Amino acid sequence: MESLNMNTRQWLETLVAFDTTSRNSNLELITTVRDSLQQQGVASWLAHNKDKTKANLFATLPATAGPHAGSTEGGIVLSGHTDVVPVDGQKWDTDPFKLTEKDGALYARGSCDMKGFIATALALVPEYLAMPRVKPIHLAFSFDEEIGCIGAPVMLEEIVKRGIKVDGCVVGEPTSMNVVVAHKGINVFACKVHGKSAHSSLTPQGCNAIEHAARLICAIRDFADGYKANGPYDQFFDVPFSTMTTNQIRGGIAVNTIPELCEFTYEFRNLPGMSVADIQAQIDKYIAEVLLPKMRTEFPDARVEIDNFAGSPALEAVEQAAITELVRALTGDRQTRKVAYGTEAGLFQQIGIPTIVCGPGDIGNAHKPNEFVTLAQMEHCEQFLRKLGKSLQAA
Ligand SMILES: [Zn+2]
Structure with missing residues (x-):
């Protein structure tokens, strides 16, 4: 087994250290991400809540090759929420805001739901920038998902307003890296x-x-x-x-x-x-x-x-959509999976972006004390997101 990219682990360590329980501000996390992207030459914009205490971040890594090099049109969105559920009243064996490795797993609040996915995407930015991609990759990180998907609509409205056109979206909620095509x-x-x-x-x-x-x-x-x-x-x-x-x-x-x-x-x-x-x-x-x-x-x-x-809104992915076919091909998961929990995927689908849900970790570990994601799941996600980047290279 390949070992986990050091960058991914570092990113996860950084992200879980911010207590982004939904009642708190997520701005420190967001500015840390924005600054890192900026240092790598990646532009992003923020979409705030009314009192400017929280923000969504949307960043675009333009196409790097082909006749449309530099283009920000089309491509795939990698989406995740930055907030986490409270640890109030829960009995944790480790500090929930400090990443702790134990028996092949990484423990912390949000490790599974869903900073693990965000960390993986951020760690791959240098690789994505170096790949000769003919299509862009976009990052969309939201706030207040856990209290009823309140943050993402502000970002989606801005996406529509700015006329940003994308081909598909992967919401990296924990699905054990399976392909979830529908939720209520x-x-x-x-x-x-x-x-x-x-x-x-x-x-x-x-x-x-x-x-x-x-x-x-x-x-x-x-x-x-x-x-x-x-x-x-x-x-x-x-x-x-x-x-x-x-x-x-x-x-x-x-x-x-x-x-x-x-x-x-x-x-x-x-x-x-x-x-x-x-x-x-x-x-x-x-x-x-x-x-x-x-x-x-x-x-x-x-x-x-x-x-x-x-x-x-509910999600019903389109089987024939390119993003569904791509993610099925990259994960090898062909089963029809529909889940009880809600995600932001239905919101993306609602503004016309074909969307599926696929991310590391078992949803059964989310929201609980001693939340964890296994190293194997994180490695699986890393390979998946790397292949997803390569799928945007010229044939
Ligand atoms: Zn979640």
Whole structure:
């Protein structure tokens, strides 16, 4: 077995040392990457969040050979998120922000999900620059993926605005270097049910927000049961139907006060090809036709607010797309794999960039204490990304 490129290990060590838990700024990491690229003559641009505490980075290594040498048009995007999930309350055997090698694996928060992929891509930049490529390679590193793919859309908007055209994208989330062609969409909603408070001895004077929220939650559960019973189904998924569930709730201020407000969050995870708008329309219809009329007999100003505050679209890769064929050829993985977790791949696909998911590490190790990626997976990724660069050379 070839040993891991020293550069890759160094990059991973550098990247995991930044505590880029989603609640923190990722700017130190981003400027370190930008400066390194700049020193190698690679230009990049940043796309910030509103308060400029976080940024996405997009860099292009132009074509180096052929009639279009210097061109930034076409080519492949290597995409990864720079944020990680918290280590709060987790029992780690090593410092989660210090790369530690043990028994053929590299341990640290983000080693698997997904700084391992980013480190590999960055370590290969010198090789990519030296290859006689007729197409560019682009790097796209985002923020706030772990809290609902909030960062990447800002970068994708800028990609569209700048008229950047690329041929395909590889999102390097941990797939054990297999080719993942589909995942469900994630849609997260905050719901506020506004009723009217009253002393609880005087129930007819109030409109109980918790009770009405409960009706809505049960309706959401009924819709979910409908998808389970009637489909549509896709047997390639471990949960082969779309799911809906309420996961947080808050309401009420005292044992003897009718609550005027109840807030809850629900999510649905749709199969690719299912319309998110259609799923939400059922809920809206229930609110408009059943819930609100009932509430307004008690309180004419009763209302329900819904905010779709996070989410990412489902991915269904195109088998015939050049990027799918290329990654299948380079990894030798021909199996149809569809996964339950969401990624930014659906967002790239949504702006017309054919995308697949393939990266080092086992998703089962992500988000856990003692997260790790094996050296074998990292070497596999390195070889894959090197071959991917070579595939852009002149025939
Ligand atoms: Zn991830």
